[in-house]
Amino acid sequence: MQTQNVTEELHRVLTSISAEGKEPTVALIKARLSIPVPMPAIITTLKSWKTSNNVPKVEVAVPQTAHSVEERIAQLEAQVQALTARLEQLERK
Template identity: 55%
Template sequence: MLTQDITKELEAVMEQLQQQGKEPTVALVKARMKTPVPMPALIATIKSWKNANGVPKIEVALQTPKEDDRITVLENTVAKLLDRIERLEAQMSEKTS
């Protein structure tokens, strides 16, 4: 399984909250994250931040495109290719006529 290191993003969120004078909570951190993070990882990060003022290295599984998105992309690609084939066939028939 491929993973993505989100430590720097978490650090940035925690520092931003601290600069705003806000206490980091699971809800506040989760709302500001661009990458989905599991609750246990958020809880461990907040505990570490409060105790050591640092963020441990956190990695999460890479997000794979949803199957519906993949199907839509494939359908669009097939439609474009079919259109291209039809245009090429029309050009070839004009040249042979």
């Protein structure tokens, strides 16, 4: 499973919230993130930020694409061939 480092994104959001003079909360952080981050990761990051003004390294799982374009094309071509053969068989009856 591939992961994506979201540490910089979290740091950017926390710095932005603090620069506005607001107290960072889980809700504010989650609302401003451009990528989905699980709640436990946000909570851990927020606790670390409040105690040491530091963002720990955070990685989240990257959703995998179902199939590559080439695989999808190959599957569709096979499906077209199967349907064409079936249609020809039905037409012969």
